[in-house]
Amino acid sequence: MTTEREMIKELKRGKISLPPLSFNLLEETSVILEDLRLDALIEVTWGQSVAKFGVECKSLSTPKAFQDGLNRLKTLSLPQGFYPMLFIPYLDDRKLQELEEERISGIDMCGNGVVYAGERFAVFRSGGKNRFTSSAPIKNIYRKNSSMVGRVFLQLASYGTVQDVRAEINRQNPLVRKWDKKAMSLSTVSKALKTLEEDLLITRNDAIRLLQPEKLLQKLNENHFPPNIKERVRLKVKEKSGSIMEELQKTAYTLNLPIVATGTSSVGRYAVMQRGPVLSIYCPRVEMLLDKISGSQSDRFPNLELIETEDEKVYFDSRDDDNFCWASPVQVYLELMAGDKRDQETAEQVKSYIMDSLETARQ
Numbered sequence: 001m002t003t004e005r006e007m008i009k010e011l012k013r014g015k016i017s018l019p020p021l022s023f024n025l026l027e028e029t030s031v032i033l034e035d036l037r038l039d040a041l042i043e044v045t046w047g048q049s050v051a052k053f054g055v056e057c058k059s060l061s062t063p064k065a066f067q068d069g070l071n072r073l074k075t076l077s078l079p080q081g082f083y084p085m086l087f088i089p090y091l092d093d094r095k096l097q098e099l100e101e102e103r104i105s106g107i108d109m110c111g112n113g114v115v116y117a118g119e120r121f122a123v124f125r126s127g128g129k130n131r132f133t134s135s136a137p138i139k140n141i142y143r144k145n146s147s148m149v150g151r152v153f154l155q156l157a158s159y160g161t162v163q164d165v166r167a168e169i170n171r172q173n174p175l176v177r178k179w180d181k182k183a184m185s186l187s188t189v190s191k192a193l194k195t196l197e198e199d200l201l202i203t204r205n206d207a208i209r210l211l212q213p214e215k216l217l218q219k220l221n222e223n224h225f226p227p228n229i230k231e232r233v234r235l236k237v238k239e240k241s242g243s244i245m246e247e248l249q250k251t252a253y254t255l256n257l258p259i260v261a262t263g264t265s266s267v268g269r270y271a272v273m274q275r276g277p278v279l280s281i282y283c284p285r286v287e288m289l290l291d292k293i294s295g296s297q298s299d300r301f302p303n304l305e306l307i308e309t310e311d312e313k314v315y316f317d318s319r320d321d322d323n324f325c326w327a328s329p330v331q332v333y334l335e336l337m338a339g340d341k342r343d344q345e346t347a348e349q350v351k352s353y354i355m356d357s358l359e360t361a362r363q
Helices: 004-014 025-038 063-075 093-104 147-153 162-171 173-178 186-198 213-222 246-254 262-270 286-290 329-337 339-363
Strands: 022-025 040-046 049-057 082-087 105-107 115-116 121-125 202-203 206-212 231-236 278-282 306-307 319-321 325-327
Touching: 004 022, 004 040, 004 278, 040 082, 049 063, 049 339, 063 093, 063 186, 082 115, 093 105, 093 115, 147 162, 147 186, 147 319, 162 206, 162 262, 186 202, 186 329, 213 329, 231 286, 246 278, 246 286, 246 325, 262 278, 262 325, 262 329, 262 339, 278 286, 286 306, 329 339
Parallel strands: 049 082, 082 105, 278 306
Antiparallel strands: 022 040, 040 049, 105 115, 115 121, 202 206, 231 306, 319 325
């Protein structure tokens, strides 16, 4: 982590490098700075060419910090002869390209930058590695249990308060309702929401609203990790009266045991794809079902697979349909995206289902 004051000191000491340019902090402009509420005024030199810039400094490199700084510079009235410049710890290629398109200069502390001074000169340099990975100080909220904060917005795109978000997350978590798992805390939800806001995925004004559902789904997919599986049992179960699903559901209800079909077994609820001959089920205690379900453990022609896991994500937002509990469309999408080409093509259908459902909920 670095602070804006430390960044300006580095600029003053000549520690910021972007060859062939050199930077010089203008000391005598404190009155102008106070009026403009800028962080610095500098001279940038290339040979005999000199240009002056008004600098907006941000100590974070998050999308929100970058966008806030850029928006401020786009609307700011600088003194005559000065150009706008953004200064943040790290500029990746996308941010550099956006600055170039806006014809607004930007430099970082890693040797990247785009400096535009009208007809005098223009410099674009990239490739410097990010030395400030802690610029986003909050943990990865797109993986593990905190990913449920993002997932809840793909079910309903708007909530009134942080408390409303937390309440819905815990309501949609069967392991909280039936398995004595600890409810997600308000502080965890608040931290995750802060990161979602920094990543420009939600806005928090009159309400907490989802801005970019497709990008959120992409983030969840990029950080998706399979659940921690403690045991996996494959069975050949004879279907007596009714189906295996009916027997499972009745047994789970009697035991007050959360169960849910895996994403790959639930795909038929949201897309056109035939599920395989084996029904795969997540549950927190396989032995409890084995004691009640008659079947032989076999890898030859099984029709039921029991997967023991207490990973709360796989149970989250499960859907009760036809008297059975199916995985959420988000869980289905993530599991399909981890599969082969055919699975990934089917995942696009599930993605459309998620987006259409969000649009319908908005109306």
